[in-house]
Amino acid sequence: MKKERRPIVISRVRPAVDDGRHPVKREAGDDLTVTADIFKEGHDTLAAVILHRSQDKPEWREAPLHFRDNDGWVGSISLEANTRYWFTIEAWTDRFASWVDDVTRRAEGGQADLTSELLEGARHVSQARARAAGADAHLLDDVLARVGTADSQKAHLDALLQPAVREAVCRLQERLDATRYDRELEIVVDRPRARFASWYELFPRSQSKVPGRHGTFDDCIERLPDVQRMGFDVVYLPPIHPIGWTERKGRDNALTAAPGDPGSPWAIGGPEGGHTAVHPDLGTLEDFRRLVLAAERLGMEIALDIAFQCSPDHPWVREHPEWFYRRPDGTIRYAENPPKKYQDIFPLNFNCEAWEALWDELLHVVLFWVEQGVQTFRVDNPHTKPFDFWRWLIREVQDRHPEVVFLSEAFTRPKVMRELAKAGFTQSYTYFTWRNFKEELTEYFQELVGSEMAEYFRGNLFVNTPDILPEVLQRGGPPAFKMRAALAATLSPLWGIYSGFELCEAAAMPGSEEYASSEKYEIRVRDWNAPGNIVEYVTRLNAIRRENPALQIFRNLRFYHSDSSQVLFYGKMTSDRDNVILVAVNLDPFASHSATLAIPLEDIGISPGETYELHELLADHRRLAHDGSVPIELDPGTSPAHVYRVSRWRRREQDFPYFR
């Protein structure tokens, strides 16, 4: 074995995902707390720094690490820009600090003669002086002069132990035993909306106000203010491209389309073009760009769908037959998951011999839409394409446009979902859609925020999608819609609804989670003011989210005790505890439940016996509480959830100036 010096152990550097194989995710403006174990043999004093750089500023900078306890160190760096960062750690033996520690212990232990120690200390200062300039040089010259003329060991020592001297010598001295951590850890710093956003999904072709008329981008522009009033900021559109004619699906997924059936927007490509074209009935590319700008003016943005698959009429089928799977008889294979068949869709073969050209073209597609002003993409079925493809594509896009956000639409095995997030997806769909009861919600969210997943997986909680009308909504009526909205909007800073949710649409294909008369296969013009809608409730939830920074963070979710198996109780607070939100939700849409909530007074910083205020934000109702047990009753018909802002009454009589 070759002798190699690596004198200092640097280990367990965090945050890191899979030991640094994948980046952690943060948002611009965050401080990143870095921890590590750093030690060597014996008792020398060590020093350590975080070395960090970004794609924008590629030269290493240093930030201090401080010893905490048990060989653990901590420090932090500011992540100012929406770009990629890297960090690692360097540690060294701080010779002068070690000397200070040693000589101090000797002096305190009563050692009479410190001649040798003082000589050593002066030598450290001289060596630092040789590397000093400016004010440092003056300071150290001065110390060396005082040492030279000191008339006692005490005076000599005092000169060497001045804090300013210590600071200068420690900074200037050579880094003995300098050791660097064996990995550079990556941080993807996204824009804040990657963490905090409310999504609204709508089919542009359904936005016409006249039944029978195909909606247009202009209709979408007219509809935007409604969506904005509800408090959403991302408006997500299913594919807007030409739709194939061959094997086009009819209403309710019928195998053959009737005349006039518009087909599924996910059967992408027709004579008018493929992934970079827009459906002629929606308008022009110019119209689309106006939609993007209109959203922007309202403080919102348009998100597009990326579905890398083709109808049989897509131009690529003709131009690039090598990008598809061929059967032994030479025909192209349509999408299947036997015995299910999707005759209107050809999957792309990401592993074909011409894969490099295919991947380049797919990158081109994304960049094309970024050039039209799109900054957010919802990616359809990413788990049927290779992980290494996504890693490459997302990196290529974000290297040019770090502001771009990718939402992974994968409802599949847990490790596959996590791997997509590791590969680069900014946000991910979750199992929230199927988690209804107390145990399963608690367990799932503790995994999301309490495990390493919190470092890279941002769950975007959709209450419904065009593919999923969950059983609880089919059965539970408007109370269930309110209850699920309250959960999604407060459990995660990212949530979304698919339009129709606010109208409590609940008609399903029998025995399935598919919508009846699904918008995937037909145009549906709705009355947005239909009676029984919960627009006001959704609007209030989004307003509460905006007003309370605690609800805009992932990792601060904590579950607390309620004594009812039907009442879920949890909370979120900012790190300064200035904004504290507690949420109690009745998970039973059919019956009222009462519960006693165990308010986490200590976490919040409320003293035992202190009176504090619970402001229920949905109903705007306030009450005072005095201890940690608060009884409540949740009637699903009127208020399936309570969202409390907790505040201390800080200003008492004696706090006012006149009292003093």
Add this chain to the structure above:
Amino acid sequence: MKKERRPIVISRVRPAVDDGRHPVKREAGDDLTVTADIFKEGHDTLAAVILHRSQDKPEWREAPLHFRDNDGWVGSISLEANTRYWFTIEAWTDRFASWVDDVTRRAEGGQADLTSELLEGARHVSQARARAAGADAHLLDDVLARVGTADSQKAHLDALLQPAVREAVCRLQERLDATRYDRELEIVVDRPRARFASWYELFPRSQSKVPGRHGTFDDCIERLPDVQRMGFDVVYLPPIHPIGWTERKGRDNALTAAPGDPGSPWAIGGPEGGHTAVHPDLGTLEDFRRLVLAAERLGMEIALDIAFQCSPDHPWVREHPEWFYRRPDGTIRYAENPPKKYQDIFPLNFNCEAWEALWDELLHVVLFWVEQGVQTFRVDNPHTKPFDFWRWLIREVQDRHPEVVFLSEAFTRPKVMRELAKAGFTQSYTYFTWRNFKEELTEYFQELVGSEMAEYFRGNLFVNTPDILPEVLQRGGPPAFKMRAALAATLSPLWGIYSGFELCEAAAMPGSEEYASSEKYEIRVRDWNAPGNIVEYVTRLNAIRRENPALQIFRNLRFYHSDSSQVLFYGKMTSDRDNVILVAVNLDPFASHSATLAIPLEDIGISPGETYELHELLADHRRLAHDGSVPIELDPGTSPAHVYRVSRWRRREQDFPYFR
């Protein structure tokens, strides 16, 4: 970003220490269970193998991995030899198995025409045929012929789906998407005694039977049968080298030695030589070799102390002053931890400019003693020497002599102790010495066997050492000695005592854990049959350890419930549950305690209501039990611990042949 294919995700490969930075430890004869997450996009069937090789057989071999659940795979390899092994994982897309899965689902789904699928299947077989020879070639030729003449799709399909065909094609086909895990994980496979051994520490100079006469190696040879009768297998000797005269310590660590005081054996080196010499009063190197052989003949071995430090009279001080620390006045610095001073010892400077020559010389020392027949070393204060030195030294020794065992004598910060084990120490001292009560014992041992530590840290539980006479022994009298012995001997397959323990020696320097009249500074000739000794108890414990394989394993320790805060209850069993040991220990040396033990019937495989036997092995007393609650009483004076072997009564009347 460069496009690179790495189509299959292989992650969380275990066992691994710090993501493969350090080896895991096992013993020759073990099977190593390997687990990993392996998956790719979509629904293809994957195949995977463990690739493994050893220092002895450096070419890669393969062992199968099997899908378990949730994208988890499992397999195992046999670790036959006392050497180093490496393993990694390779996975690929099993095209033929994917085809079998697909065509089966189609056939079961009722797809009428399978022409295209059958063509594809035959193509797979043809491709495999092109790579086949011998019996494989015959088999596949035969299948292709049957396919050519099949008179129905069913017959065609049946031919392709034969299990033997599947096995052959899957084995022969090209490994599509072949991906290898990004690390090679190392396993240090030690000899079995690295895991299971009972240590006995004695000072050779105290083995004379005549007070005042310096003991010799020949005295040690005479004493060995006693030690063997007690059941110990490793006899560990403090340093056997010449002892310095300069600043020699007197009795009870006095600053000056009186005439005739022998000095501390750790003040190594005198006019007669240093680390490769033996103290002339002990005998010659030849005598030492006879001692090694005598131990071997009794099935034991001699372990030596490695203390890399020098008395001021060590030859290196004269020959290699560059290996020591110098003070500014040119003198060599003695060991200190201000205000504590060790004037009789010069530490070596492992970081000196001539460090490479120093390290080489230290390696030479160890190899010298290995050549004298020593295979086990107890290393003194390893935490004051660099980790990278130990990593190098242990690796250099074990590359030549894989049988060599190193015990780390570090009682220091937890992360430092763990790092020494990671750097290569075979065994480690532990905090057991200071863990006395139920909570602290449970917590500590759950960390040792329930965390990643179990992969690399083998705790050797010493009940006392020449430096440590724990408070519980000073206060608790013989009941405490028995209780601590029972704990050490059953909690870990490695335990040890320093001689005198079996005589219940308990006299300490006031207010300290130091022995009064410490053997470190004087010769102590003892009466090994002194009244009140617990030789029989220790002998019985070692016999129980030998007879019960469950006690020879680390990772099988489990804690169970006892309803007394003073009664610790735990157990160990072999993986086949053939040997099941349960241990209850009264941790209070002063009073009897009764408790009800919750016998883990399900873990043991005893059915509810089944009668089973508890055989208490220390007193050789048997009882029958019928349910999971067993009341006991532990009187520290007579039986501070119960060690039960649990056995089922398998043979009932109906089991006997005549009954049928």
